[in-house]
Amino acid sequence: GKTIASASFDNTVKLWNAATGKTIFTLKGHSNAVRGVAFSPDGKTIASASFDNTVKL
Numbered sequence: 001g002k003t004i005a006s007a008s009f010d011n012t013v014k015l016w017n018a019a020t021g022k023t024i025f026t027l028k029g030h031s032n033a034v035r036g037v038a039f040s041p042d043g044k045t046i047a048s049a050s051f052d053n054t055v056k057l
Contacts, residue, residue, distance in 0.1 A: 005046050007034035013048045029056055 003024065004016040013027040013034055032052035039046055049055050 003043075005037040005039065007037045007048065009033040011050070013037050013046065015046075030054065 002018050004018050006014045006016065008014060011028070011030045011033060015024040015027070016022065017024055027046070027048070030048065030050040030052050032050050034048050034050045036049045037046055045057055047055055047057055
C-alpha cells in the first residue's frame, strides 16, 4: 500500500510514492498508450496492458 501505479497515454507506467505523491520510477516499453495496470497479489509484479496489443510484466 505504499506505491501507486498509473497507466499513461505517453506509453509509460509510472510508480508513485503514495505518501508524498512523488514519482518513484517510470517504466517504458510499450509502443502505444497504456490502458491499464495491476499489481500481483504479492505486490512484487506489475502487469500493464496497452493499445499496442501487448501485456508486459
